[in-house]
Amino acid sequence: xxxxxxxxxxxxxxxxxxxxxxxxxxxxxxxxxxxxxxxxxxxxxxxxxxxxxxxxxxxxxxxxxxxxxxxxxxxxxxxxxxxxxxxxxxxxxxxxxxxxxxxxxxxxxxxxxxxxxxxxxxxxxxxxxxxxxxxxxxxxxxxxxxxxxxxxxxxxxxxxxxxxxxxxxxxxxxxxxxxxxxxxxxxxxxxxxxxxxxxxxxxxxxxxxxxxxxxxxxxxxxxxxxxxxxxxxxxxxxxxxxxxxxxxxx
Amino acid sequence: xxxxxxxxxxxxxxxxxxxxxxxxxxxxxxxxxxxxxxxxxxxxxxxxxxxxxxxxxxxxxxxxxxxxxxxxxxxxxxxxxxxxxxxxxxxxxxxxxxxxxxxxxxxxxxxxxxxxxxxxxxxxxxxxxxxxxxxxxxxxxxxxxxxxxxxxxxxxxxxxxx
Numbered sequence: 001x002x003x004x005x006x007x008x009x010x011x012x013x014x015x016x017x018x019x020x021x022x023x024x025x026x027x028x029x030x031x032x033x034x035x036x037x038x039x040x041x042x043x044x045x046x047x048x049x050x051x052x053x054x055x056x057x058x059x060x061x062x063x064x065x066x067x068x069x070x071x072x073x074x075x076x077x078x079x080x081x082x083x084x085x086x087x088x089x090x091x092x093x094x095x096x097x098x099x100x101x102x103x104x105x106x107x108x109x110x111x112x113x114x115x116x117x118x119x120x121x122x123x124x125x126x127x128x129x130x131x132x133x134x135x136x137x138x139x140x141x142x143x144x145x146x147x148x149x150x151x152x153x154x155x156x157x158x159x160x161x162x163x164x165x166x167x168x169x170x171x172x173x174x175x176x177x178x179x180x181x182x183x184x185x186x187x188x189x190x191x192x193x194x195x196x197x198x199x200x201x202x203x204x205x206x207x208x209x210x211x212x213x214x215x216x217x218x219x220x221x222x223x224x225x226x227x228x229x230x231x232x233x234x235x236x237x238x239x240x241x242x243x244x245x246x247x248x249x250x
Numbered sequence: 251x252x253x254x255x256x257x258x259x260x261x262x263x264x265x266x267x268x269x270x271x272x273x274x275x276x277x278x279x280x281x282x283x284x285x286x287x288x289x290x291x292x293x294x295x296x297x298x299x300x301x302x303x304x305x306x307x308x309x310x311x312x313x314x315x316x317x318x319x320x321x322x323x324x325x326x327x328x329x330x331x332x333x334x335x336x337x338x339x340x341x342x343x344x345x346x347x348x349x350x351x352x353x354x355x356x357x358x359x360x361x362x363x364x365x366x367x368x369x370x371x372x373x374x375x376x377x378x379x380x381x382x383x384x385x386x387x388x389x390x391x392x393x394x395x396x397x398x399x400x401x402x403x404x405x406x407x408x409x410x411x412x
Contacts, residue, residue, distance in 0.1 A: 054389030055352060055379055089264045093339040126350030126376045132292035160387055170272070174279040181392070185283065186290045189360055194381040 008099050012246040015094060015235050034220035042213025050209050058208070059123045063220040066116040068214035069109045072221045073141060074176055076106035079172045084166035086180035094229070097236075099169060100152055101228035106219060107145035110244070114142060125189055133182035137175060294361045295336035304365055312341060312370050313360040313378065321355055334359060334370070342369035352377035 046064030053060035079100040087095035117135070118128045129135065151165035183192045194201045202210065262340075291314030294304075304310050312334055320333035331348045332355075343361055353359060358378030364369045 023280030040412065051387075053383050054382075054386040055354070055357070061381060085268060089268055122351050124350075124377065124379060126352075130292065130376070132289050170268075171275055173272075174275050177279070178283065182290075187293050187295070189292055189376060189378055191379055191381045194383060201382045203388055205385060206383050209388065 010104050015092060017093060020094060021230060021233055023097055023228050024071065024230055025035075026165065026222050028223055028230070031219055031223035035223055038212055038216030039218060040216075042209050043212075045209035046206075050206050051203070053206075056124055059120060062116050062120040063206075064210055064213045065219040066113060066120055068217040069116065072217055073106055073110035073113050073138075073145075074179060075218075076102055076109060076221060077141060077145070077169075077172065077223075079178060080106060080166055081169045082167040086167055087162065096166070097229055097232050098162070099148070099162065099166060101225050101232055102227075103148045103165075105224050105228065107142060109217075109221065110138070110145055114138060127189075130189050132188040132190060133186040134138040134179065134188050137182050140175050141172075141179060143221040144168065144175060149153065179232070208231060222249060225230075293397060295338040296334060296341040297336050299341060299365060300339050307364055309362065309364055311360055311362050312343065312365075312372075313358065314341075316353070316355050316359050318355045334361065341365075343372050345375055347371035347373075347375070349375055350377040351377055351378060 043064055047061055048062075050060045050061070080099055081093045083098035083102065086092050088097065117138075121130075122128050148169050151168055152161045154164065155161040180193075182188060183190055193205075200207050207248045251288060260299065290295065293311035295314050296312070299310075299312065307351075314334040314336045317333040317340065319333045320331075322331050323329070324331065326346075329344060330349065331342065331344050332342050334343055343363075345363075354377075360370035360376040360378050361370060362374040365371075
């Protein structure tokens, strides 16, 4: 990595793993602090201040965890797929790394979404689980994440693993619109979206804590991914150094 | 990490290939999703049943809104009779058993059971709520103002009528 870079944009500066390490090292404590702040306010308001729902009562409060985790599971998958595409096209040094950093975090948020949804479904719908379009496609998203993680580790040659995982990540994008529109295309037990371009059908007193906690979860998601990227870069550096040492010794 | 390619040509080639692959996947999805319509539906609305009557004795799910004022409890205290409507057509339903908390007149319901000559005999009831969330006072205010407590049924019926 020679610093003889031509006049590059800031974005390209970050592509350099050294600069990325320095920049992300400064950024992540702020991200964590902001995440915890938003989560404390958003979840605090959601659990203690926001009104109960006229129909569901207090069980509606699961929404403040369920909905942000669903958004981030979807958004994280889109980010992972874009990183995988960038890795295939531009061979960007940080792109494959981003896929590896994102996959388990997205899987965790998808799992939280499925579990909280199940806990919410029992008192409201009267069932833990049904195979309707929304629930099934969300489960498929979780399985796609697991598939990407499995493929990353399925090959001795790391490059082959990254390529296979990247292709699955890209193909799986087709599931995202299916999740989004499942409640409009098909009859489902899950209700349609409450937040649309035309406005929200959630009362402002409930919408506000939801958006605050979603911001907190998004910052937390970003902080975890950033820390994972830093750990992966450090790990790679160590592996390279060991290889170099072995080569010199041999 | 891979070495950066020497010339831009293979990069452009990869970009084009990736674009083509993406178009192919999206195209496949657009073809497959309407074909899934019948398989992916979780329940049938009364109009669907009228249009395509199910095989006699087949176990199906019926969904729609519980018609306002239609719920009656029979003398055994456990059996409910009510009407499911999608705005266009109605199906009478009988059910014996535990009712989910959110089962209300004017709200959504999905019943699993069999369609017989006397109506739909349900074995299981699930409540389907709509996308409206509001505090109880607001709902009461809406009810007083003449709009039903659930402003959602309009959307429900539109979904069902499709």
